Amino acid sequence: MKKGGFGGASTKTGLIFEERVDLSKQLESIPGYDVIGDDVFYDGKKVAQLLKKHKLYKKFLEPQGVNYKDIISARLLPDEAIYVIDKKEIHIVEMKFQQGSGSVVEKLQTCHFKKKQYIKLLSPLNIKVNFTYILSDWFKQEGLRDVFEYINDSECNYFFSEIPLEYLGLPH
Numbered sequence: 001m002k003k004g005g006f007g008g009a010s011t012k013t014g015l016i017f018e019e020r021v022d023l024s025k026q027l028e029s030i031p032g033y034d035v036i037g038d039d040v041f042y043d044g045k046k047v048a049q050l051l052k053k054h055k056l057y058k059k060f061l062e063p064q065g066v067n068y069k070d071i072i073s074a075r076l077l078p079d080e081a082i083y084v085i086d087k088k089e090i091h092i093v094e095m096k097f098q099q100g101s102g103s104v105v106e107k108l109q110t111c112h113f114k115k116k117q118y119i120k121l122l123s124p125l126n127i128k129v130n131f132t133y134i135l136s137d138w139f140k141q142e143g144l145r146d147v148f149e150y151i152n153d154s155e156c157n158y159f160f161s162e163i164p165l166e167y168l169g170l171p172h
Contacts, residue, residue, distance in 0.1 A: 022052075022080075023050055023052070023080045023082060023093070024038075024040075024050055027040055030165070030172075032171070035050070038050040038051065038055060038059060040082070040170075042170065042171045043171075046085065047084065047085060047086070047170060047171060048082050048083060048084050048085060048168075048170060049082070049083045049085070050080070050081070050082055051078070051081040051082070051083055051090070052078060052079065052080045052081055053077045053078065053079075054075075054077065055081075056077075056078060056081050057075065060083065061121070061122075061125075064124075064125060065124075066121075066122075066124050066125065068121060071120055071121050071123075071124070072117050072120055072121050076114060076117055076118060076121070078092045078093065078094065079093060079094050079095045080092075080093040080094075080095070081093065082168060083127070084168060084169045084170060086169075087128070087169040088126070088127055088128065089127065089128040089129075089130065089169060090118075090122060090127050090128070090129055090130070091130045091132060091168055092114070092115070092118050092129065092130065092131045092132065093132050093133075093134060093163065094114075094131075094132070094133050094134070095133070095134045095135075096108065096133055096134070096135050096136070096139070097135075097136040097138075098135075098136055098138045098139060105139075105144065105147060108133060108147050108151060108158075109147060109150060111131055111133070111150075111151055111154050111156035112150075112154035112156065114131060115129060115131035115154065115155070115156055118131065130157065131156040131157070132156065132157040132158065132159065132163065132167075133151070133156070133157070133158040133159070134158075134159055134160075134161070134162070134163055135158055135159070135160050135161075136160070136161065137160060137161060139158075139160065140160060
């Protein structure tokens, strides 16, 4: 799947999301990958750490002496997050699945604020932050073009139903 999202077929080099699923289960389904606890291994080498929801704080920030209360006013709880060790980069992944009209579209417009907050939160560790949405096919409507332009203008990303390993900086 290309950045900005349309087209693409499922391949061995992409993580496919048909509904809310654990990133760990998706990675384990790819040959060469093993997930032990929150650690991701490729061909026996640790390549990443999974940090969804509270694990971002408990397993990553706090052990490195970062207290979120000193930096931001409220916790942000990512649906999924993956820290890619050799890239010193974290991918915050929010999954949005919709089958009818509702307020989820408006939530997509918060990406810039959330990315700025994550950048601020991770700045003491000098980690690059990527903010990405995984969207269901419902979002492929023409009427959402302006929202997608805004996401791109905000230097955030989106994909439909899958996210390429290459985009995450993981081996494949």
